[in-house]
Amino acid sequence: MSTLVEGLTSAEAEHRRATCGPNFVPIRRGRHLWDRLFTQLRDPMIVLLLAAGAIALAMRDLVDALVIGLVIAVNTTIGVLQELRAARAVDALADLAAPTARVRRDGADRVIPAAEVVPGDLMILTAGDVVAADAELAEAVQLQLDEAALTGESVPVDKAVTLGPDERRVWAGTVVTHGRGAATVTGTGADSSLGRIAASLAGQRPRPTPLQTRLARLGRLLALSVLAASALVFVLGVLRGEPVLEMLLVGVSLAVAVVPESLPAVVTLALALGARRMAQRSAVVRRLPAVETLGSVSVLAVDKTGTLTEGRMVATRVWTASGAEYEVTGSGYAPVGEIRPDPDDLSPLLRAAVLCNDAHLVPPGRDGEWSAAGDPLEAALLALAGKAGMDPAVCRGEYPRVSEVPFDSSRKRMTTVHRTPAGGWLVACKGAPDVIGDSAAALAKAAELAASGYRVIAVAENMSDTPPTTEGELRLLGLVAITDPPRADAAGAVAACMRAGIQLRLITGDHPAAARAVAERVGIPAAGDQVVTGPELAEGVPADRLAGARVFARTLPEQKLDIVQALQRDGHVVAMTGDGVNDGPALRRADIGVAMGRGGTEVARQAADLVLTDDNLRTVVSAVEEGRRIYANIRRFLRYGLSGGLAELLVMLAMPFFGPAVALQPAQILWINMLTHGLPGVAMGAEPADPEAMGRPPRPLRQSILGGLLAPIAGTGAAIAAIAVGLGAWAWATGRPWQTMIFITLGLAQLGVALAVRAPVPADHRRRNRFLDLAVVTALIFQVAPMYLEPMRQLLRIEPLGAGELLLACGLAVIPGLVLAATRRR
CATH class of the missing domain: 3.40.50.1000 (HAD superfamily/HAD-like)
Incomplete structure (x- = not known):
């Protein structure tokens, strides 16, 4: 048997793939680790930190310089790790979304990943396919391709085996718009036309998403606002007689602390991992x-x-032009079942349905079920013929096809022409009953079946002794009612x-x-x-x-x-x-x-x-739920991060009116920022969906990312600041370690808010996001432990608190979180 019929053997295909490599060209190379690191260091907030570190070194303030260096190292490491994790998630999605190709291997049609196509493969092309590799046509029937992806020409191009070299060639990345064909692969991967274009795109980086763009704009606005406030803190400190360089360091540190600089990384990670979770849900x-x-x-x-x-077509009823009706048993595409009552002679109808047909039935694979290669409706007609004892392969061999007119949505029918064993000609046609049906009885029956939810196909034929020039006088053979149950x-x-x-x-x-x-x-x-x-x-x-x-x-x-x-x-x-x-x-x-x-x-x-x-439609619902979850978690992080930053800013502005010029040292501000915006912020992106999220109307597309959050952010930030300032003023007036008490209160209060704004507990007590619990506990330990570790105490310039002082600070710190948890909308 010829290669055109058999295609490559599986062994030969595997050998060629090992020799030529996969039919795949990466669009862009992965970024080097140093490139990712440099990108993190270029972030405006990190640049501010570097400036603060330089100021500290100029003042010979090694303690603050060390803390600033530690914060830069931690933030940069987290950012790079998040970017790497997001890149792996996106790469996994690319593998899942890889295109497929239909090839003939070992004499049978198979659908394989496009990356597995090798030179010499026989590709089967039908309308709607994207050509997986460069190839030369071996067969073409009214074949047209859209080559706009390569040439920019918007008009489909006719392709035929009998035309010139260019018209016999098909190119990777082009689209089959009409007809069908078979082509022998000549170039794959980097050797294909699409591969050469793709290689020229190496190194180009993807554009940011609209959400990232809006958040970057928000970040710039916040940065300008906070820099203005930091400048005010600087001026107030200088007017009170504080050293200029020290107040400059305080102002810069405060600006870095207030703006949630980890937001872009959190968003990128949330989007990428959310997309990966969607992939796990199909x-x-x-x-x-x-x-x-x-x-x-x-x-x-x-x-x-x-x-x-279900998308699994099954022919369950047959009506013939003579008025006979039959019920068909069986399920799926398996050619196993019965036609009841026993038909007198359905051979002409079934023969026409098999011949005017481009599909193939694929025997059971690992899942144990028959499947369709080609149009599911056409496969259902093949399964019907099999139930009547007709072998489609034998029938097609006895009536070889010589020409065809593929299905067209305007004609609503498909026609094929065949030679008969006796040397005559057979025209087979199938399509919409209102186009092919030639009797009132047929049209009435078709309407009755359609009203019951069936898809009705009319089958007709025309036998002649001379080659037909048109479809001629078609004779209606009958109707096939095909169901696709919900x-x-x-x-x-x-x-x-x-x-x-x-x-x-x-x-x-x-x-x-x-x-x-x-x-x-x-x-x-x-x-x-x-x-x-x-x-x-x-x-x-x-x-x-x-x-x-x-x-x-x-x-x-x-x-x-x-x-x-x-x-x-x-x-x-x-x-x-x-x-x-x-x-x-x-x-x-x-x-x-x-x-x-x-x-x-x-x-x-x-x-x-x-x-x-x-x-499955249910998967779309799951995807919508995941999209709402991701967006809600980003807003949750903004509410949490901005309210904490606002609280720190208000404390720095308000404390000078109660005595001390500087409420917190730069090292203390940055330590709080690192703990609260680090692990808890990232963990917040993994919060589960709100049980009520799918019971609310969709959000407006143009809604601001902070829509409805400004008042809660201001209220929470003001509450935390009021408690911290009140406690600090009292401790200052009574001679207690006021700065340490403010330090502890600010940090713990923000961690309490993180737990308060988390997603509500589902009614069925589904498992919580334990990552957030662990992140908060870890941050809490690192917030309190430095008081009792001598090196850390000196580094952060804090003092140990007595049991009563620590309990008072902790007790006041939990108030904002408790109030928020008790009053938030359920």
């Missing part, structure tokens, strides 16, 4: 900005097949979306009655004017009816884009699911494009922000 994030946008989704536009339904958890997923304030829109090309039946079964309202058809959209639908529509049926692919844009004009943040090549524009236009990872095309996956590896 949702692969292809673009990190999608993580933050998910929390704002207000409308979810879903396809029917494979999203609300997923067991689809109704629960729809209900969860509605509880979260997310509206559902079902968009499908199916019959309106079938679409309505499925929608109602999963809980999407679909009565009366809530169903809009594609023809109605083409003629124009009033805005009020369009806004109230919940189901769109008989829609053309390009109308999905119109629907998404209309929803966005109404102010909605739209997530949309899709799987076909024509879904690409709408997936790209939606705020969150969601592609099917199992049954979808590579075009859809490449256009999407999120890929569902299980094709």
Whole structure:
């Protein structure tokens, strides 16, 4: 048998992969450790710390210089470790999101990761595929490719085996838009056209996400505000007669302490690890900005097949042109089952269904189940033929295909032409009943089946002794009713979306009655004017009816884009699911494009922000919940970090009015900052989702990151400052170690707030985030222990407190956290 039929053997493919390497070119090289370290040291807050260290050395203040150096070392180490961890998470996502290719190995079609394609492989190309490697066509039927990714030409290019060298070549990264073909791989990895382009991009760094940009803008605003306040502290100290260099050091240290400089690293880590958690729940994030946008989704536009339904087509009923009806048993794609009652002769119908068909049935693998290679609907027709005892391979061998007209959404049918064993010609056709059906009885039966939720396919043929020039007079053979039952958890997923304030829109090309039946079964309202058809959209639908529509049926692919844009004009943040090549524009236009990872095309996956590896709507709900959790944790960290920084600033401004010119030494300020913004801040990003998060409406997309937080930050910061200043003033007046008591109170009060603003305990007492508990306990130990360790006591210039003084400081420090925990909204 020829290589074209057999393809490579598995052993030969493995040998070539070992020789040529994987079909993969990294877009950018990993950054060197020194580069990451230098990036951390360029941070404005770290630059301020370096300046403070230089001032301390100029004053020969070795103690403060040592503490500043320690803070720089700790912050830089944490930042580099966070960046490395985030990079590993993103690299893992890239592996999960890797594209796939369909090749022929050992005579059978297989879907493999694109990285495993080797020179000599026979790639099978169908509409919607992204070409995985450079190749030369061995077979092409009305094949067209979009080569805009390489040439910039927006018009699809015709490809044929009989044309010139360029027209026989297909290039990695291009998209099959029409027809089908087979091509022998000639170049992979760095040797492919896409690989050469990718190599030229090495070293380019990704742009920051919108959230990171907004936070960087916030950081600059905070830095300017705090520098102004620090300058005020400096001026007040100098006016009271304090040394200029010492007050300059205090001012700079205070500026560094107030601004949560670890915020960018915390955000990057939260986004990357959140995306990794989504991947573990079968949702692969292809673009990190999608993580933050998910929390704002207000409308979810879903396809029917494979999203609300199982995506496993099964032919369960057959109606013939003579009026006979049959029930079919069996499940999935296994060609095992019965046709009841025993049919007189379904051979012509089944033969046409097998011949006008590009799918293949894949025998059970490790999971023990038959699967489909190709269109699931076509695979269901093959399984039906198998249940009647017909072998598709034998049938196709007896009736070789000589030409075809692939399925087209405008024609709503597919036609193939075959030679018969007797030397004649057979035209096989399948498609929509309203296009192929030629009798009132057939159309009435099709409408009845569609109203019951079936997808109905009409099958017809035309036999002739001469080569046909057109489809000719097709003879309807019958109808096949194919069902794709709703997923067991689809109704629960729809209900969860509605509880979260997310509206559902079902968009499908199916019959309106079938679409309505499925929608109602999963809980999407679909009565009366809530169903809009594609023809109605083409003629124009009033805005009020369009806004109230919940189901769109008989829609053309390009109308999905119109629907998404209309929803966005109404102010909605739209997530949309899709799987076909024509879904690409709408997936790209939606705020969150969601592609099917199992049954979808590579075009859809490449256009999407999120890929569902299980094709399950429930996974979208989980992804939205994860997005809301991440955003809530970032806001939680801001509330915690900024309130503590505000408290330190207020203490430094207020204490001079009660006696001492400087409430805290630079080393003490930086020590508190390092402990409170270090481990507890990072641990806060791992807080679980609020049990009520999915019971609230989505947040507005343009809401400020600090929206609604300014008052709580000001109130908490003022409360902590009032307690610390009050205790410090009393200790000053009574001759007690006032600076140490302020130091202890400020640090412990902030740690108490960290526990108070954490996510609420779920009603089922699900396990808490123990990382935060451990981080707070660790910080608490390092806050108190220096009082009783001589080297640390000298380093921080503090004094040991008596038992009563320590208990008083601790007792007052827990008040802000207790009040906050008791009064926060449940």
